[in-house]
Amino acid sequence: MKPTTVIGFLGSTLDAAKFGPSRWMKWRPSVGVCMHEDLRVDRFLLIYGTMHRRLAELVRDDIASVSPETQVELHLIDFADAWDFEEVYGKLLDFARGQPFDPDVEDVLVHITTGTHVAQICLFLLTEAHYLPGRLLQTQPRRGGAPDAAGTWSVIDLDLSRYDSIATRFASEAQASTSFLKSGIETSNAAFNTMIDEIEQVAGRTRAPILLMGPTGAGKSQLARRIFELKKLKRQTSGQFVEVNCATLRGDSAMSALFGHRKGAFTGAAADRPGLLRTADGGMLFLDEIGELGLDEQAMILRAIEDKRFLPVGADREVESDFQLIAGTNRDLARCVAEGTFREDLFARLNLWTFSLPGLADRREDIAPNLDYELDRHAEREGERVTFNKEARERYLAFAMSHAARWPGNFRDLAASVTRMATFSPKGRIDSDVVAAEISRLQRLWGAETARGDGIEALLDADALAAIDPFDRVQLAHVVAECRSSRSLSEAGRRLFAASRTRRASTNDADRLRKYLARFGLDWDQVSAVP
Incomplete structure (x- = not known):
């Protein structure tokens, strides 16, 4: 059997008693915990303040008289304000880090009966976070009958899965939350259900950005809104849900729409505009098709995520906005990073919680x-x-x-x-x-x-199509598709020649693509136009 170590505060009121035989008729928690035949305490770390040194020494001596095998260690910790949560937690954290606890060779019990309410809460939190690697010990006086100095004791295990009724309730709540995220739809797809379970856990425990990937129409926008509504129900957010399709933002208007502007910042700016990021303060911002944003907008979004600050157009002072970001895309952002159309640092920030929605x-x-x-x-x-x-x-x-x-x-x-x-x-x-x-x-x-799937029937007449070998047609269809999904001839060239361009001394991808299209009598304006 491993030795048992108890950690607890001296109870300035509960542990106090008049010196004399009558004190053994009173329940004193720190002394009583060492009086049980079924609880052997080998070491007791008793925390006290300077003004209660004499009481601490008296309690130490009384423990020695009823439990000679118990080694009492007095630890002095003074608080300027014992009700200051930050101070109490900080000093107890330092205490915990300074002790060589080893749960493999000793059982640790954290006595939470004595001390101020703030101290008890801090001991609970430190135990839950495993800074104090043990279980909670709770004691109380025996109810009814003759006076009993020992009282009763019980151990609280913070592994809630051991408590069937609590575990059942948590499981029921989690199931209700995942059903909410699925809009109540009884889905059967195992991969999708697993993904929703993971999103439910992530949404409830973090405000870090979430990236939803998947084809158009797979339900990214609806899922983002359900995540927000679930957090709203749980009172984990208080602001608005703000949604924007980044594919609709172009040029200077993108900066203004996202980050706002000051009156007179540009022609037509007749009044201040808060912008979508400010509107989402305290709530959630859903940037759908985030891969469509320009590199400048991406840089400012990254700053807003990390520092909660950004500069509106035409302003000389930054503004603040604390929001949770959910980003959606049907693009392969890793590929976009390789092609230079998406910032690597922003992708790294978004890629913490990434979920792919199946079609x-x-x-x-x-x-x-x-x-x-x-x-x-x-x-x-x-x-x-x-x-x-x-x-x-x-x-x-x-x-x-x-x-x-x-x-x-x-x-x-x-x-x-x-x-x-x-x-x-x-x-x-x-x-x-x-x-x-x-x-x-x-x-x-x-x-x-x-x-019209390969997209070249509208570009070439029947004779030209007939003159193209099937192999060349597949290649040309792919080139046309890349052109139509790119914003410029240079971007399309970088994407099409991403591998071979690294092996050439000089690169001019735009010229290389222009010459390829010319082989079929085509140019950039023709193939980039959406039919």
């Missing part, structure tokens, strides 16, 4: 509950409940869950599909004919996307 085609087992969810949303919007008949529902789900259904727009495609079927069912019942028409409509829509 609908990767969660086919979740289509049925999401179908019901979309029907509920339609009922809320339109004030009319629309349902499927049995055959129609089975037919729709058979198609929706098959690999014939591509769902390129993910949940946006599903929501649009439900809206169309509900609209074409004025009697409130979606039948097989409506489903058949919708399946045909989806196949046509997706077929049209496939037909």
